Amino acid sequence: xxxxxxxxxxxxxxxxxxxxxxxxxxxxxxxxxxxxxxxxxxxxxxxxxxxxxxxxxxxxxxxxxxxxxxxxxxxxxxxxxxxxxxxxxxxxxxxxxxxxxxxxxxxxxxxxxxxxxxxxxxxxxxxxxxxxxxxxxxxxxxxxxxxxxxxxxxxxxxxxxxxxxxxxxxxxxxxxxxxxxxxxxxxxxxxxxxxxxxxxxxxxxxxxxxxxxxxxxxxxxxxxxxxxxxxxxxxxxxxxxxxxxxxxxxxxxxxxxxxxxxxxxxxxxxxxxxxxxxxxxxxxxxxxxxxxxxxxxxxxxxxxxxxxxxxxxxxxxxxxxxxxxxxxxxxxxxxxxxxxxxxxxxxxxxxxxxxxxxxxxxxxxxxxx
Amino acid sequence: xxxxxxxxxxxxxxxxxxxxxxxxxxxxxxxxxxxxxxxxxxxxxxxxxxxxxxxxxxxxxxxxxxxxxxxxxxxxxxxxxxxxxxxxxxxxxxxxxxxxxxxxxxxxxxxxxxxxxxxxxxxxxxxxxxxxxxxxxxxxxxxxxxxxxxxxxxxxxxxxxxxxxxxxxxxxxxxxxxxxxxxxxxxxxxxxxxxxxxxxxxxxxxxxxxxxxxxxxxxxxxxxxxxxxxxxxxxxxxxxxxxxxxxxxxxxxxxxxxxxxxxxxxxxxxxxxxxxxxxxxxxxxxxxxxxxxxxxxxxxxxxxxxxxxxxxxxxxxxxxxxxxxxxxxxxxxxxxxxxxxxxxxxxxxxxxxxxxxxxxxxxxxxxxxxxxxxxxxxxxxxxxxxxxxxxxxxxxxxxxxxxxxxxx
Numbered sequence: 207x208x209x210x211x212x213x214x215x216x217x218x219x220x221x222x223x224x225x226x227x228x229x230x231x232x233x234x235x236x237x238x239x240x241x242x243x244x245x246x247x248x249x250x251x252x253x254x255x256x257x258x259x260x261x262x263x264x265x266x267x268x269x270x271x272x273x274x275x276x277x278x279x280x281x282x283x284x285x286x287x288x289x290x291x292x293x294x295x296x297x298x299x300x301x302x303x304x305x306x307x308x309x310x311x312x313x314x315x316x317x318x319x320x321x322x323x324x325x326x327x328x329x330x331x332x333x334x335x336x337x338x339x340x341x342x343x344x345x346x347x348x349x350x351x352x353x354x355x356x357x358x359x360x361x362x363x364x365x366x367x368x369x370x371x372x373x374x375x376x377x378x379x380x381x382x383x384x385x386x387x388x389x390x391x392x393x394x395x396x397x398x399x400x401x402x403x404x405x406x407x408x409x410x411x412x413x414x415x416x417x418x419x420x421x422x423x424x425x426x427x428x429x430x431x432x433x434x435x436x437x438x439x440x441x442x443x444x445x446x447x448x449x450x451x452x453x454x455x456x457x458x459x460x461x462x463x464x465x466x467x468x469x470x471x472x473x474x475x476x477x478x479x480x481x482x483x484x485x486x487x488x489x490x491x492x493x494x495x496x497x498x499x500x501x502x503x504x505x506x507x508x509x510x511x512x513x514x515x516x517x518x519x520x521x522x523x524x525x526x527x528x529x530x531x532x533x534x535x536x537x538x539x540x541x542x543x544x545x546x547x548x549x550x551x552x553x554x555x556x557x558x559x560x561x562x563x564x565x566x567x568x569x570x571x572x573x574x575x
Numbered sequence: 576x577x578x579x580x581x582x583x584x585x586x587x588x589x590x591x592x593x594x595x596x597x598x599x600x601x602x603x604x605x606x607x608x609x610x611x612x613x614x615x616x617x618x619x620x621x622x623x624x625x626x627x628x629x630x631x632x633x634x635x636x637x638x639x640x641x642x643x644x645x646x647x648x649x650x651x652x653x654x655x656x657x658x659x660x661x662x663x664x665x666x667x668x669x670x671x672x673x674x675x676x677x678x679x680x681x682x683x684x685x686x687x688x689x690x691x692x693x694x695x696x697x698x699x700x701x702x703x704x705x706x707x708x709x710x711x712x713x714x715x716x717x718x719x720x721x722x723x724x725x726x727x728x729x730x731x732x733x734x735x736x737x738x739x740x741x742x743x744x745x746x747x748x749x750x751x752x753x754x755x756x757x758x759x760x761x762x763x764x765x766x767x768x769x770x771x772x773x774x775x776x777x778x779x780x781x782x783x784x785x786x787x788x789x790x791x792x793x794x795x796x797x798x799x800x801x802x803x804x805x806x807x808x809x810x811x812x813x814x815x816x817x818x819x820x821x822x823x824x825x826x827x828x829x830x831x832x833x834x835x836x837x838x839x840x841x842x843x844x845x846x847x848x849x850x851x852x853x854x855x856x857x858x859x860x861x862x863x864x865x866x867x868x869x870x871x872x873x874x875x876x877x878x879x880x881x882x883x884x885x886x887x888x889x890x891x892x893x894x895x896x897x898x899x900x901x902x903x904x905x906x907x908x909x910x911x912x913x914x915x916x917x918x919x920x921x922x923x924x925x926x927x928x929x930x931x932x933x934x935x936x937x938x939x940x941x942x943x944x945x946x947x948x949x950x951x952x953x954x955x956x957x958x959x960x961x962x963x964x965x966x967x968x969x970x971x972x973x974x975x976x977x978x979x980x981x982x983x
């Protein structure tokens with residue numbers, strides 16, 4: 207662990223940027239058709255429960271990284287193994303998001319550029335940021351957060367003023383009843399993007415005011431959830447359900463539809479900027495968590511030394527992870543869910559909490575009962 | 576020192592990478608395609624006609640006007656088994672790289688639209704990152720798309736712009752045409768039980784003459800382009816053309832009309848008063864009666880009186896009310912004609928099925944598959960019209976009233 211502190215508002219900003227990250231760009235929960243917004247909302251509410259679990263673990267060990275308290279809870283061998291699995295997951299997820307970035311750039315703007323070059327350019331900047339540590343990440347977050355919201359508000363105003371929004375596209379509400387939305391919320395949106403923020407348990411020990419952790423986490427999830435709901439509502443009401451489902455990047459198609467006063471059009475750059483900012487932070491945070499986790503686990507004094515080797519590993523994984531975009535998406539939606547998301551986000555943390563709770567009760571047993 | 580040097584070297588390499596020159600496209604290497612015409616030739620092959628802007632001649636054409644000038648656009652064409660192949664093959668004929676980001680018009684030949692349908696063409700255009708699906712789709716009536724694309728036009732130098740602007744203004748000012756983008760067409764074709772509407776465009780005059788610059792030297796060019804009718808597409812295939820009242824009624828129900836002109840009979844004289852609409856709002860709603868869907872169309876119009884050919888005392892509000900009633904009847908008739916025509920074609924171009932789907936999703940599930948052929952043609956439709964006369968221009972009574980008074 208490096209000696210650095212971030213404030214609650216910085217944590218809030220990082221978390222919002224993280225959760226918006228790549229989720230803003232894809233047709234999130236579109237299998238729920240026009241009720242996608244509802245599925246996102248339910249997923250958000252469901253994630254609150256899990257965040258309370260993560261937070262409770264944090265209150266037990268406010269100064270320790272999860273990689274450390276796992277060893278305390280489960281013992282040296284199993285704890286180390288589990289911590290290692292989490293670190294691998296963070297690296298895998300970082301490379302997935304990096305791949306998303308490259309695929310989007312290549313599909314949309316740079317068809318002739320090799321994927322490796324696109325990914326490598328972003329990775330170079332990320333490695334540089336990681337070397338500077340968590341305070342720099344947080345400060346650049348503050349700066350770009352404002353920028354991202356200015357973009358969002360401007361884009362939103364333009365979409366409204368070009369008269370594209372047709373709320374009829376959102377009807378009929380609950381065509382198939384509530385069940386499909388709940389199903390998709392529990393199987394998709396709960397994990398991506400919401401509880402993916404489990405990575406922030408690695409950042410929480412840096413928080414200067416540990417009392418604010420709970421409120422900050424829940425507020426950040428709430429805000430990003432609402433933003434995602436609004437984005438999906440706009441996408442569907444502008445494009446219609448079918449086109450949204452057909453689009454690889456519905457937000458891009460929505461932004462492309464803007465035509466105001468015959469000259470404010472082709473504002474694809476709005477989309478590109480939001481994408482680069484969101485993905486930059488998502489990869490940075492995942493990568494940072496992997497770096498400090500590794501340093502902590504293997505007792506390496508300065509985590510910044512790990513930035514180059516791990517960065518290069520992530521870069522190579524991102525290129526070799528799948529042979530085409532479709533495979534990459536399938537992997538994320540159907541395979542990673544069962545073998546990674548469900549165990550790592552929803553099963554292991556409650557078990558850890560339960561064991562920790564028993565241990566605490568045992569050690570404090572005499573005083574309380 | 577060594578560290579600094581290394582850092583400097585890294586910075587310099589980075590700047591080389593960051594110029595993003597990887598796939599640069601110089602402006603002088605681009606052929607900006609303004610319109611694209613698609614026809615069918617024998618054996619299901621496509622014939623692509625590309626209208627490419629001659630940048631120098633668009634700007635300079637205004638002042639010169641001499642005989643020796645070259646036209647503002649150049650046409651290249653190529654054929655292939657699909658659009659992508661044809662477009663790639665065209666590169667053998669053009670000295671530049673084809674650039675589709677500014678293609679705002681796609682013209683489909685009538686023959687192709689009737690036989691093959693537009694559905695098979697759209698995916699390539701939808702998928703391509705350069706091509707915009709906000710481009711307008713038009714069907715070349717009575718001619719090939721190639722002839723339409725080749726025509727040179729006066730006033731608006733770039734023919735594609737002429738077509739787009741014509742459609743935009745006539746949709747608002749007259750209402751017998753619609754401007755539909757590729758995106759809208761795809762949305763309509765894809766939605767269950769819905770037909771699409773696309774505007775028709777026609778070349779009036781000799782196609783050979785239309786391509787010549789001489790054509791523009793006349794004050795009344797012998798060959799011109801004209802918006803003509805609305806094409807009804809059923810499952811992407813052209814099934815009918817609408818003109819006049821059914822066309823306007825259709826655009827009206829689709830809530831796309833802004834201003835148009837409606838004539839009513841008065842005091843025994845036919846079409847005696849012209850009513851100009853200023854704004855209108857049409858809403859369609861569905862309800863179910865005895866298990867059968869029932870559609871209500873409600874429209875609310877506001878407008879002014881534009882012309883009276885008989886003496887009418889419009890200072891009397893009661894007369895205005897009477898005029899309003901006649902206008903209502905006239906509009907109602909027009910909307911009914913449009914609905915009848917759509918039902919006869921067995922194509923739900925008016926989006927009634929979507930309304931049923933939105934408000935009664937469970938019932939629509941049963942009707943979905945046979946909506947166009949069985950349920951839509953037998954649908955009960957209520958039409959209610961609210962029409963208001965707000966103003967009457969600069970005069971109250973017509974001078975004809977004075978003429979009439981003197982004769983007494």
